């Protein structure tokens with residue numbers, strides 16, 4: 287069984303001469319409970335894979351499945367109960383006029399939960415925010431606290447899979463590690479599967495067991511984090527990414 291499967295995925299934007307082939311023939315699987323990273327330079331198609339899965343990029347071909355159920359053109363409520371996404375920018379992803387209580391109540395209500403009060407308290411506790419945060423508005427929260435609320439919102443439907451699109455890159459360096467550690471703890475406590483996009487190889491090495499390296503829309507290599515740490519990738523592009531992230535200079539002629 288796989289939690290997520292992508293086979294021969296192509297995703298494009300626009301038509302004719304304006305067409306951009308953002309993802310080309312991408313294939314990989316993520317096992318239940320695994321944390322899988324997507325890395326690569328800006329514009330290589332990492333976020334587009336997540337967007338295609340969640341329905342935000344409508345033009346795609348190939349095969350995608352969630353818990354071995356094929357993803358079709360329309361996603362039902364079961365899909366969004368199973369798969370939730372945390373976006374890069376908590377400033378943009380939370381509505382400024384909704385309190386934390388309203389944000390969480392709305393999602394819980396949409397997913398048909400009756401016991402909303404205790405669930406809100408538990409969700410806030412899960413993400414390390416006390417009950418005093420419940421009636422605050424986004425402008426009354428720090429960036430890290432906002433991202434905690436966004437994570438609580440993603441956890442509310444009790445998903446088994448979280449899509450994390452650069453979840454710490456908009457945050458102050460001092461809180462990035464806190465949020466990554468929170469996510470790692472939540473993964474264990476809630477038996478979650480992660481698909482994570484990051485341009486930061488150190489983040490991916492810390493969070494993921496396997497990594498797909500993307501270049502210009504294609505997956506050039508899938509490698510284990512141990513091979514990555516040992517600087518032993520198969521593909522020269524991966525090596526150049528690793529060296530760049532470590533500040534090495536290649537000994538080129």
Ligand SMILES: Nc1ncnc2c1ncn2[C@@H]1O[C@H](COP(=O)(O)OP(=O)(O)OP(=O)(O)O)[C@@H](O)[C@H]1O
Nearest residue numbers: 299300306308327328329330331332333334335485
């Ligand atoms: N809505 C869109 N319309 C047209 N082109 C798009 C759209 N969204 C993305 N693209 C293009 O698709 C390609 C892949 O973009 P994508 O955002 O997936 O890259 P990425 O690897 O996630 O990059 P980054 O790390 O900068 O977010 C890029 O060439 C981008 O310009």
